[in-house]
Structure formats: C-alpha cells, structure tokens
Amino acid sequence: MGEHQTAERNEGKIMEQYTSATLISSAANFIMDREETFTHTYRTYVKLRENGPLKLRFWHSNAVDSTWDKGEIARAGMAGGPWVIEAAFIADGGKEPDGTVESGTQVAVTFGTSRSREVAPGETFWSDDVSIDLPEGHFLAFTWTIRTEQAGKSVPFNVEQMLVTAYDAPGNHANEESAGSFTLSDNMQVLPAFIGYEKQVDKRLLFFGDSITQGVRTAKDGYEYWAARIGEGLGAQYGAWNIGAGWARAYDAATNTAWLNKLKQQQGLSNQETQIVLALGVNDLDIGERSAEQLLSDLQSIISVLKEQDASTEIILFTVPPFNFVEQREQEWRKVNETIRTASLPGVSRVFDIAAILSQPAPNEHQEKREYMSNQDDPHPNGLAGKTVAEAFLQWYR
Structure with missing residues (x-):
C-alpha cells in the first residue's frame, strides 16, 4: 500500500x-x-x-x-x-x-x-x-x-x-x-477544516452547499441558519457537519477535489449510516451563468461520485432556493427545479423542496418572500427563514 x-x-x-x-x-x-x-x-x-x-x-x-x-x-x-x-x-x-x-x-x-x-x-x-x-x-x-x-x-x-x-x-x-x-476580525475566519469531538453517533448528516447552507447574513454567534437549526433539532446523536461555503457552486464539487473529498472521507464509516444534503445551484445560475442542463449534469456527476464511493449513502437533494432571478436566469431556475421535483436525479433518495417554502406565490415563485430576505436588496435567507426551513425539514425528515 x-x-x-x-x-x-x-x-x-x-x-x-x-x-x-x-x-x-x-x-x-x-x-x-x-x-x-x-x-x-x-x-x-x-x-x-x-x-x-x-x-x-x-x-x-x-x-x-x-x-x-x-x-x-x-x-x-x-x-x-x-x-x-x-x-x-x-x-x-x-x-x-x-x-x-x-x-x-x-x-x-x-x-x-x-x-x-x-x-x-x-x-x-x-x-x-x-x-x-x-x-x-x-x-x-x-x-x-x-x-x-x-x-x-x-x-x-x-x-x-x-x-x-x-x-x-x-x-x-x-x-x-x-x-x-x-x-x-472582519471577513476572515481562519479555522481547521474539521473540529471534531470523540463521540459515537447513530447517523451522520452532512450539509453540503453554498452561502445559504453556510448561513451567511444571519446573526453573528446566533447559529440561526437552517443547517444549524436542523442539527440542533435532531440532537447530538446525529453527527451533523456543515460544509457550506460562500460563492460555492455545483461545478466546484464536480471537480472531485478538496471540497468533495470532505464528503467522501465521511462515507463508509463502520456501523454509521451517512446521509448527505446537497443544496447547490444558486451561484451556478447566477455568477456561474450555467444553463439548467449544465447544472443538472454537475449535480448528477456529484451524486454519481458519492454513490460510487459508498452505495449505501443516502442523498437528499434540495431544490434551488429562489434568489430573485429574472429573465433567462429565472427560466433556467424554473427548468432545474421542475426536473428535480418531477424526475429527481438517479441516485437521489429524497427531494426536499426548500424553494416551495421560501418562494412567493405563483406566478412569482422565483422571488423570495420579503420577510425571509436578509434585507430589502439581499435574498440571502435571514434567521426567520432558517427557523421556518428547519421546522419544515424536521417534520418532513422524521
């Protein structure tokens, strides 16, 4: 070896x-x-x-x-x-x-x-x-x-x-x-990649996403974002790890390098079931200017690599949250979520529709509810949105 x-x-x-x-x-x-x-x-x-x-x-x-x-x-x-x-x-x-x-x-x-x-x-x-x-x-x-x-x-x-x-x-x-x-410090968090403590858990739940998963725009030291609230709601017998990163996109993970390796090293551990929450897509459609087809292909690539690493891993795929997209970006967002909702993707165990929780009523589904925006110009979900999403997820999950 x-x-x-x-x-x-x-x-x-x-x-x-x-x-x-x-x-x-x-x-x-x-x-x-x-x-x-x-x-x-x-x-x-x-x-x-x-x-x-x-x-x-x-x-x-x-x-x-x-x-x-x-x-x-x-x-x-x-x-x-x-x-x-x-x-x-x-x-x-x-x-x-x-x-x-x-x-x-x-x-x-x-x-x-x-x-x-x-x-x-x-x-x-x-x-x-x-x-x-x-x-x-x-x-x-x-x-x-x-x-x-x-x-x-x-x-x-x-x-x-x-x-x-x-x-x-x-x-x-x-x-x-x-x-x-x-x-x-300002805009500078310098920490090890993983802060672990010795504990046997019943299940590992890994949150893998962008700034919305990370919790950006919620209160400092508040742990108000949905990933933190879900982990707290499930209790310490669930090994919850947040690997959200601001500006992250699915095609970053599809490179199968350092970020995806963090998920892979959590798979296949003895006597521990692993579930991975994939919550990506906003930055792909926005700054990445990806098409719906490209985003879906990247998501499928990620899922395939993870299932090859450990076929028993359960993958929970989130729809792409509303981010007040307009024109072509809105159309691509609608295509992606329609595919995730109606056909999902091979290898996905369950789909959680976060967009349905955060979106305004039709025909403005691409717009986030005003009360969930971090400010009037920024659609990053606030602490109230984190609470609402977490409560809905926990009810759905259980």
Missing part, C-alpha cells in the same frame, strides 16, 4: 471515532496571498454542540474548497502554499467572546506530540487529541499562530460575513490569555 493510501486509511479510522463538534462551517473559499512573509495569530470563538468533558481533534485540509467570485484569486481544488503552525491552543472562551480566555484553561494542541508543524501544499492531516472540560454556555476558543517563509499564496480560509466572533493579531500571541494584542 502506498504512503498516500496509508495516510487516507489512518485518517478514516480517526474519523470513525470523531464527529463534528460544531454547526459552524469552516470551509475554505479564499486563500491568503501576500507580497511578504508574515507571522499572525488568529483566535476564534465557537459554540459546540455539547459541553462538559470533551476530547477534541482537529483535521486540516490545505486546499481551497470552492471558487470565490470568478476564480481570479481562489478556485476550487487550488492547493494552499507552504506554511507553519507555530503554536495552537484551545481554551474556555467564557460566556462572552471578548478576545480573552478564562485564566488557566489553555491547553496546547499538538501534532505528533510536537507543538509546531510544517504544512505542505494540498496536505491533509490530524492533530493529536486534546481534552478540555468546557462549562455549559461557554464558547470554545481556538487560537493559533501561523507563519509563512515565502511570499505568495499560503493559507486557505473563509472570507465572508463573520458568523462567529474572531480576533487576530500580528506576531505570535497564541499563548496569551488577554485580548490586549488582538483586534476584531
């Missing part, structure tokens, strides 16, 4: 023991591109699905998941550059994400017992396990210092409206408990 296959098998064995500890997405849709080397520290506050004594582990993927804008800077499958984790810590972040951590609670995250790690382009790897006792109602604070040794592209991350509170600081401040060195 080759070195790459051995590493994949070892990663899979670890994944069987760990499930996602949070409903926030840490998918990477951008990449740091600097004209000089840098050393920088990032501290992010995350609400976990469960508190108390926990054994955590962090999985890293040094690649861009999905295309940002038109792909001039970041595109799906792009490998990150070389960089170094100088230090990483978890801590009790307290009840308020104010930049500090509770005194005496920081625990070092190690990699093969080392506190630092060199990261190669495109590499995936796990941290060692690390334990913490996190009081109910407290955030987990994840802090790490990253260093580059050459200019150019380096660390993949998520650039989008902040859904969690985060801080950053130039230099190495990972072991500091105070907030004195840090400033509030």
